[in-house]
Each structure stands twice: as structure tokens, then as C-alpha cells.
Amino acid sequence: MFTQAPRGTRDVLPEEAGNWVFLENKFREICHEFSYKEIRTPVFEHTELFQRGVGETTDIVEKEMYTFQDKSGRSITLKPEGTAPTVRAYIEHKLYTQPMPVKLFYIIPGFRYERPQAGRLREFHQFGIEAFGSDSPHIDVEIMVLGIMFLKNLGLDDIKLHINSIGCEICRADYKKALKDFLDESKQNLCNTCNSRLNRNPLRILDCKNPECQRALKEAPVVLDYLCDECKAHFEAIKNDLSLINIDYTVNPRIVRGLDYYTRTVFEIISEDLGAQSTVCGGGRYDNLIQECGGPPTPAAGFGMGIERLITILEKKNLLKIPEEKVDIYIAPLKEEYVDTALKLLYSFRESGISAETDYLKRSLKAQMKYANKIMAQFAIIIGEEEVNSGFYTVKDLTAGEQQKVARDKIFEYISNCIRKGCDKFE
Ligand code: ATP
Numbered sequence: 001m002f003t004q005a006p007r008g009t010r011d012v013l014p015e016e017a018g019n020w021v022f023l024e025n026k027f028r029e030i031c032h033e034f035s036y037k038e039i040r041t042p043v044f045e046h047t048e049l050f051q052r053g054v055g056e057t058t059d060i061v062e063k064e065m066y067t068f069q070d071k072s073g074r075s076i077t078l079k080p081e082g083t084a085p086t087v088r089a090y091i092e093h094k095l096y097t098q099p100m101p102v103k104l105f106y107i108i109p110g111f112r113y114e115r116p117q118a119g120r121l122r123e124f125h126q127f128g129i130e131a132f133g134s135d136s137p138h139i140d141v142e143i144m145v146l147g148i149m150f151l152k153n154l155g156l157d158d159i160k161l162h163i164n165s166i167g168c169e170i171c172r173a174d175y176k177k178a179l180k181d182f183l184d185e186s187k188q189n190l191c192n193t194c195n196s197r198l199n200r201n202p203l204r205i206l207d208c209k210n211p212e213c214q215r216a217l218k219e220a221p222v223v224l225d226y227l228c229d230e231c232k233a234h235f236e237a238i239k240n241d242l243s244l245i246n247i248d249y250t251v252n253p254r255i256v257r258g259l260d261y262y263t264r265t266v267f268e269i270i271s272e273d274l275g276a277q278s279t280v281c282g283g284g285r286y287d288n289l290i291q292e293c294g295g296p297p298t299p300a301a302g303f304g305m306g307i308e309r310l311i312t313i314l315e316k317k318n319l320l321k322i323p324e325e326k327v328d329i330y331i332a333p334l335k336e337e338y339v340d341t342a343l344k345l346l347y348s349f350r351e352s353g354i355s356a357e358t359d360y361l362k363r364s365l366k367a368q369m370k371y372a373n374k375i376m377a378q379f380a381i382i383i384g385e386e387e388v389n390s391g392f393y394t395v396k397d398l399t400a401g402e403q404q405k406v407a408r409d410k411i412f413e414y415i416s417n418c419i420r421k422g423c424d425k426f427e
């Protein structure tokens with residue numbers, strides 16, 4: 001049992017780790033282009049932060065949090081998402097005293113006790129960005145565009161942007177009432193959770209994945225018909241910006257997202273390659289969250305993007321072709337007594353930035369060469385009796401299969417040259 005990773009978690013093995021580093025670098029690059037700065041917050045927070053920040057009636061807080069008591073009896077929760085912790089850090093460190101907007105990004109693990117399935121893990125990872133301090137629709141668009149550009153730069157040209165507005169507290173109240181009145185008629189078709197949501201937070205029902213509930217919603221009133229003039233204008237401005245910079249989008253009035261903090265804009269970036277869990281990126285505006293968490297009134301917007309889901313799409317489309325890492329040089333001592341010489345060479349190569357490996361298992365020459373090929377070494381230096389007695393080493397070009405003798409005191413210089421400039425000495 002203990003030799004198996006816990007359900008819903010997975011290891012990233014060495015052959016996959018390169019993909020993660022590649023994507024993390026690409027994400028950092030685009031954040032830099034858009035002037036977002038990295039923030040790192042703890043893996044766990046006080047449970048109350050998520051109860052307040054994510055919302056008591058969300059799936060996350062109702063049933064998915066990894067919550068435990070630490071040895072002092074505090075209630076601690078492994079972070080299920082990145083926005084609430086970022087907001088907490090923004091308030092705690094008074095980042096609101098900096099010039100606005102404060103634009104942040106992060107790469108985090110997230111923990112949710114969900115039913116594991118394709119695209120749904122209990123420990124997953126996210127790229128996320130948040131922009132604090134502006135209620136301009138241009139910021140909402142910037143956030144969408146950063147996500148879209150990042151994915152397009154990776155070669156994903158058939159992703160779809162779905163947008164919606166869920167209004168402000170004022171106009172949403174009218175919509176909530178209309179939705180509740182409508183759903184009261186078909187209560188018996190809603191799942192138990194949605195029945196209890198009907199009185200507490202009917203909007204959440206739009207996000208329910210149960211097909212029965214989705215059917216009951218077919219003729220339901222649409223939030224966009226209830227927006228007040230300001231919210232309508234904000235949404236129109238977003239659509240204008242997107243057209244201005246030629247970003248295709250679909251207005252999807254069913255999107256509410258799984259977190260309670262959103263106001264006005266919500267959006268999803270969708271890939272058909274993902275099957276049921278088709279959302280690779282979800283985000284929106286949350287103008288009240290910072291104040292609700294005890295900070296000064298600060299409009300804000302952001303997104304979260306699932307890294308595992310992203311990797312699934314890229315793998316399906318064969319867009320992850322990170323070359324395996326090669327080793328520059330393999331040093332093969334043929335006898336125990338040459339090990340000291342091998343080690344000295346090994347560390348002088350490594351010190352000068354040339355990757356080098358040697359034998360730690362007292363293997364025969366044949367076995368060592370087999371290993372050298374396996375780790376994709378470019379060159380091998382053989383240190384044997386004949387070599388030592390006559391003051392040279394044998395250098396093998398493992399790609400070309402050729403070899404030649406190099407004077408002992410020239411070996412370092414010779415190999416460095418070969419690695420740096422390519423080797424033209426094998427005639
Ligand atoms: P979904 O509707 O797919 O459950 P969500 O509304 O819970 O998504 P967010 O909380 O907005 O999603 O998280 C943003 C992104 O993080 C998602 O679009 C998805 O790519 C990823 N994500 C969320 N939960 C998981 C999970 N359990 N496993 C893997 N990825 C996840």
C-alpha cells in the first residue's frame with residue numbers, strides 16, 4: 001500500500017520532468033512580457049481563508065478541502081487554489097501601497113478531494129495570474145489574452161475562449177431571484193446538493209455537472225438579460241477589445257465558474273482534446289474579494305490554468321518534443337588504480353560546465369561502454385594500462401564511432417575544444 005502514491009496523485013518521472021521545466025519557463029517568459037511578477041505562497045493556509053475567500057457554498061469548501069488540525073489545534077488547509085492565498089499575501093504585505101495595478105503570477109500545486117478521473121487529480125498544478133487595483137475591462141482582456149497567447153505560442157491553435165458576465169451584487173440579486181423562481185418549479189429534477197443550493201446560492205446550480213440538473217436548466221433565465229447598465233457596458237468593452245485585437249470568442253451565458261468570488265467577467269479556455277474535463281483555464285474578475293478578506297476595496301481579476309490538463313492536450317497533439325538530455329563525456333577507468341585519475345578528470349570537466357559521468361560499479365569496459373551509450377554520452381575517455389604506460393588516453397567519439405589517442409596532459413583542453421567547437425580532429 002505505502003509503495004503506491006496516494007489516490008489522485010502522480011509522480012513526474014525524469015523523462016517527463018523536462019516537459020514541466022519547459023512549460024514553466026515558457027509561462028515565466030510570457031508573464032515577463034506582460035509585466036507580471038512571481039509570487040510564492042505557502043502550501044497550507046488557515047482554513048478560514050478559503051471558507052471566506054472561496055465561499056462556503058462552493059464544491060471546494062463544502063466537500064473537497066484537505067483540512068486537518070496541526071499539533072497546536074489550528075485548522076489548516078492545503079491550498080485548493082491560488083487566488084485566496086495571493087490575496088492574503090497582498091493584504092498582509094500591504095502590496096496595495098505599490099503603484100497600481102499590482103500584477104502577480106504563480107506556479108503552484110493545488111489540493112482537492114475530488115473523484116480522480118482523466119483530468120481530475122487530488123494534487124494538481126496550476127499556472128495562475130492576478131492583477132490587483134484596476135476595474136478596467138482592458139485588464140480582464142489582458143488576462144484572457146495572456147492565457148490565449150501562452151497556449152497559441154505552444155502550438156495550440158484550436159483552443160476556444162468562452163466569456164460571460166455574472167454582473168455585480170446588485171444586478172445579480174435580481175437574476176438569482178429569477179433563477180430560483182424558475183428552478184423552484186422543477187425542484188424534483190435537481191440533485192440533492194442543488195436542492196440545498198436553491199435557497200443558499202442558486203447560481204452554483206449552473207455549475208453542477210449532474211446531467212439531470214443541466215437538463216432542468218435548459219430554459220432557465222439567462223444572466224446577461226439581467227445586467228445593470230454599468231455591468232453591460234463593462235462586458236461590451238471586453239467584447240470590443242477582443243475584436244480589436246482579433247481574438248475569437250464565444251459568449252456562453254452558462255459559465256459561472258466553481259468559485260464564489262467572481263463578479264462581472266468570467267471566462268474559460270476550452271480544448272476539445274480534453275473530453276469531459278475540457279476547461280484548461282478558468283478565470284474572471286473578483287472586485288469584492290480583497291475587501292471581504294480584510295483589505296482595502298480593490299478591484300481585481302485573474303485566471304488559473306491546469307498544468308496536467310495542458311500537458312494532456314500537448315501530448316495528444318504531439319507538441320511536446322523536448323530532446324533528452326545528453327552527457328558530454330563518459331570517463332572509463334579500466335582498473336581500480338585508475339579511479340583517482342578518472343575522478344580528477346570528472347570533477348575538472350564538471351567544474352568547467354561540461355557534463356561528465358564515470359563508473360561507480362566496477363564494470364568491465366564493455367559494460368561501461370554500454371552504459372555510456374545509454375546515457376547518450378558524446379565522448380568517452382578510456383583510461384587503461386596501455387594508455388597509462390605510454391602517457392595517453394583513448395578518446396572515443398561515440399556518435400561517429402571513431403577513436404584516437406590524446407596525450408594525457410592535453411586531454412582536458414582537447415575535450416573542452418571538442419565539446420565547445422565540435423570535433424574535427426578525427427580524420
Ligand atoms: P472544473 O470545472 O474542471 O472542475 P474548476 O472550476 O474547479 O474546474 P478552477 O478552480 O477555476 O477550476 O481551476 C482552474 C483550472 O485548474 C481548471 O480549469 C483546471 O484546468 C485545473 N483544475 C482544477 N481542478 C483540478 C483537478 N482536480 N485536477 C486537475 N486540474 C484541475
Ligand code: MG
Pocket residue numbers: 258
Ligand atoms: Mg472543479
